[in-house]
Amino acid sequence: MKSVATACGILVVSCALACFSQVQNEGGRQHERDRWKVILAQERSRGEQRRDSGLRRFRETPDRMAKPAREDYRSVFDRIRQGMKTGNVGTFSQHFGLQVLFNLRGGESGYYSSNQAYYLLENYLKSRKPVYFDFSTIGESETNPYATGSAGFNVKGSREVAQIYVSLSWVGERWVISQINIY
Secondary structure, three states: OOHHHHHHHHHHHHHHHHHHHHHHHHOOOHHHHHHHHHHHHHHHHHHHHHOOOOOOOOHHOOOOOOOOOOOOOOHHHHHHHHHHOOOOOOHHHHHHHEEEEEOOOOOOOEEHHHHHHHHHHEEEEEEEEEEEEEEEEEEEEOOOOOOEEEEEEEOOOEEEEEEEEEEEEEEOOEEEEEEEEOO
């Protein structure tokens, strides 16, 4: 923006100087020279005002995308923890994004809508009764926080241990689940 304003200013000055020198070459009149000097001074003043007001606006404008609070994503991870411990996907399904990347051991993998993600995970947990679940690591990031942990399931009388990875993304004004891996 600054370079465009500078280029416009240079163009105005060049045109004014060309006209000024033409008036001078013709033996021009004093009032013509004075008029162009006034025009040049006004253009410089306008350019400086535009630049200053633009900087002032930039300084006064709050960030359009407010930084999400760290507590917010921790509460989402707490809901996921509660839901996975009980096998109740409904506890955290409202946090599914429009597209969720799923990788399920012995199951589906790919991008799914929030409704598909709900039923996919619900069916996965119906066939595996959760015994325990906990996040061991929460990666604190202002843009894409993630959590990893382990879970134990009863599957047809035998125990299965799995590693779980969940990542979130800030969309609009809330955290959404963007990826779930169970491997």
